Amino acid sequence: MTNFIVNIFFCMSITFVCYLISLKLYRKYKKSWLNPLYTASILLILLLxxxxxxxxxxxxxxxxxNQLLQLAVVSLAVPLYKQWSFLKKNFKKICTGVICGTALGLIAVLGMSQIFHLPEQTRASLIPRSVTLPIALTVSRDLGGLTSTTVIFVIxxxxxxxxxxxxxLKRFGVRSKSAMGLAMGTSAQMLGANRSLVWGEEEGAMGSIAMTTSALFLSVFVPILAYISHL
Structure with a gap:
């Protein structure tokens, strides 16, 4: 029991230290590729x-x-509740953008899996790679994928x-605040929602809603697709 407690304390300590170092680097240089989510992971791998x-x-x-990550699934209801009036006002726009974006990501994974003849387990691990991590892990596990592979591809x-x-977005002349927020929230999950919030309130609201609704759409649609494919 003592060794177990010491192991927990040690592992949590090095995780927090790696994150704090990564956060300091990000705040100093302000580069998107220095996001603590990635740099902390790299530091942890090197330490291990x-x-x-x-x-x-x-x-x-x-x-x-892992337990906290599971609890994060429930917290996804919070942005939907806070933006409920905004969601109702832009319902058609949000549904069209999120469903099209998520569906195209799913089609791309299935298409590439066929082209490169990926094993079924690898394909199951890649299918949820475009949604926020808590939902992606759940979907991957239910489909029989490897959660470790899913984590890598989500990141x-x-x-x-x-x-x-x-x-x-800038190159193609996309200036709509709603479109920018939806695109970033659907494709880059929480990081995209945070970037959208930097642009403005409407972009941030759309990014947050897109992140949540894309995860809900995939979590509902994929099991149905898996059931149909096994009939």
Whole structure:
């Protein structure tokens, strides 16, 4: 029991230290690719390679973060509640944008899986890569995918969207506040919603709603698709 408690304390400590270092770097240089979500992960990987600690030991010691991540699923209802009047006012616009964006992401994964003949487990891990992590892990697990693979691709997808998304919107002349928020929230999840909030209140509201509704859409649609495919 003592070793277990020490392991938890140690794993949580190095996680917090890596995050604080990453946060300091991000605040100093203000670069999207230095987001603490990614730099902290890289620092943790390097530490695990250097320190005499096994990956399984770290996973057991950091189980509390997994529990908090599951609780985060429930918290997704908060932005919907806060923006309920805004959601009703722009219902058609939001549904069209989010459903089209999420569906295209799903079609892209299925299409690439067919082209490159990916194993079924890998495909199941990639299907939810465009939605926020708590929902993505649940969907991946239900489909029989590897959650570790899902985490990697969700992070990579969000990083790419956060880095090139604003540039693409500017290049194609997208000036609609609603469209910008919906695009970033659907493609880059929480990071995209945060970026949208920097642009303005309407963009931020749309980004937050897009992040939540895209996760709800995928969590409802994918099990139905999986059931139909097995008939």
């Amino acid at each position: 390679l250097v320190l005499p600690i096994q990956g399984e030991s770290y996973r057991e010691g950091s189980f509390i973060f 990579i997808s969000a990083l790419i969207s956060l880095t090139i998304g604003p540039k693409l």
